[in-house]
Amino acid sequence: MDETPIDDQELRKLMTRYQGADPAAIEELVRRLSPQLLRYFAWSKTGRDDVEDLLQDCWIRIHRARHTYRSSEPVLPWIYAVARHTRLDAYRKRRRRESRESPLESVHEDRHGARLSSRPEGDEFGHLIAGLPETQREVLVMLKVLGMSLEEVARATSSTVGAVKQKAHRAYETLRRALGRVRENAR
Amino acid sequence: MPDNSRDDLERLLETWAAKPETQLRPDMERKLESGLGAQLLPVRPLPSQGGLALIFLAIFAACAAGLIAVLDKAGFHLMSGAQIAWMTAILTGGGILFSLALARRMAPGSRPLFPGWLILSSFGAAAGFALLFPWRASHDFISEGWPCAAMELAIAVPAIAVFWLVARRGALFASAGLGAVLTGLAAFLALAPLQFQCMFQQAPHLLVWHAGTAAVLIGLGAIAGGLRRLV
Numbered sequence: 001m002d003e004t005p006i007d008d009q010e011l012r013k014l015m016t017r018y019q020g021a022d023p024a025a026i027e028e029l030v031r032r033l034s035p036q037l038l039r040y041f042a043w044s045k046t047g048r049d050d051v052e053d054l055l056q057d058c059w060i061r062i063h064r065a066r067h068t069y070r071s072s073e074p075v076l077p078w079i080y081a082v083a084r085h086t087r088l089d090a091y092r093k094r095r096r097r098e099s100r101e102s103p104l105e106s107v108h109e110d111r112h113g114a115r116l117s118s119r120p121e122g123d124e125f126g127h128l129i130a131g132l133p134e135t136q137r138e139v140l141v142m143l144k145v146l147g148m149s150l151e152e153v154a155r156a157t158s159s160t161v162g163a164v165k166q167k168a169h170r171a172y173e174t175l176r177r178a179l180g181r182v183r184e185n186a187r
Numbered sequence: 188m189p190d191n192s193r194d195d196l197e198r199l200l201e202t203w204a205a206k207p208e209t210q211l212r213p214d215m216e217r218k219l220e221s222g223l224g225a226q227l228l229p230v231r232p233l234p235s236q237g238g239l240a241l242i243f244l245a246i247f248a249a250c251a252a253g254l255i256a257v258l259d260k261a262g263f264h265l266m267s268g269a270q271i272a273w274m275t276a277i278l279t280g281g282g283i284l285f286s287l288a289l290a291r292r293m294a295p296g297s298r299p300l301f302p303g304w305l306i307l308s309s310f311g312a313a314a315g316f317a318l319l320f321p322w323r324a325s326h327d328f329i330s331e332g333w334p335c336a337a338m339e340l341a342i343a344v345p346a347i348a349v350f351w352l353v354a355r356r357g358a359l360f361a362s363a364g365l366g367a368v369l370t371g372l373a374a375f376l377a378l379a380p381l382q383f384q385c386m387f388q389q390a391p392h393l394l395v396w397h398a399g400t401a402a403v404l405i406g407l408g409a410i411a412g413g414l415r416r417l418v
Contacts, residue, residue, distance in 0.1 A: 021229040027220045034211045034219065052215055056222075063223050067230035068294040068357045081295035125199045144204040155296045158364070176196055 077155030254380035293357030366412020
């Protein structure tokens, strides 16, 4: 995985070249941004194939919407706003499909609706994070996993910095309480 | 919460965040690059947010002025100078705020306009009707009112289509907010000529048949925006 920190000024230049139909720019953007996008989709659960489908769908949307990017604006909020719509649409589609079909094997759900079957083996903390409400988990993923700033997360989620701070705070509080309970039970 | 517990949570979060969950397969990367590269054409970026807001405002002003000039001006003669000045300020303010809000919704990842301003401008219009006009209700409240509601719809619906024609180039992801802002701008555009045309300048009539219709339109716009997915 490419772990090079992504410089916004460089991304802006690449996006501008992409809008001008430079094939080298799209190759560079795919190479730089795909690992992070893949991580973003991976936290929104389901299997490997689904995550790659989401990534592919997301790049198609980025391609269709590329004229809406303005070089005066930061790139990551624009990219993740598109990625977020991709994820939400896929989630809605899956919900509709699941409401029509009866599952072959039972999927256990915790009180927040997170799939226990998709949790990594032995990863207790990941288990707790999977139990967070979707909006709080998304904010945590953007802040902690993707390393975005509060302002960038606010833009990507069409929200305000205050609302993002509040969601992060609630996620922290929920995790602290859950951690406390886990440790209490372990004694 | 003790500090060591806070540090502990931070440490767990950092470990969780650092964990590489998924690697991008090289064939997937090549597939994406070749797929996107094959359909690569130059595109013209959207104008700036200020430029877009000015486009919406120009449409708003031109349509409102044109309709006021064409329609009957009974309301204009019935209102006092203060009523005309306040209503002009409120309706123009609403047009400016909704134009700015729509422009900000045109590009993904833009900073949205604080929704409080839009709510404030909508309540400002309702408060203007309630405070500036007499509280007298006619016996023919319904028969006098529905033609105004029908006229508002007759202006607002084509206005929604006009604003949508401009907005659709950028507003690719429909949402309840986009629907509400789009119909809100069209509703303010319809309210302006209606205010100067209507011969029933009483608070109950204006609140129910003018502002009420606008509120219903905004609500329907929000629902339609929430249901429709565009890309």
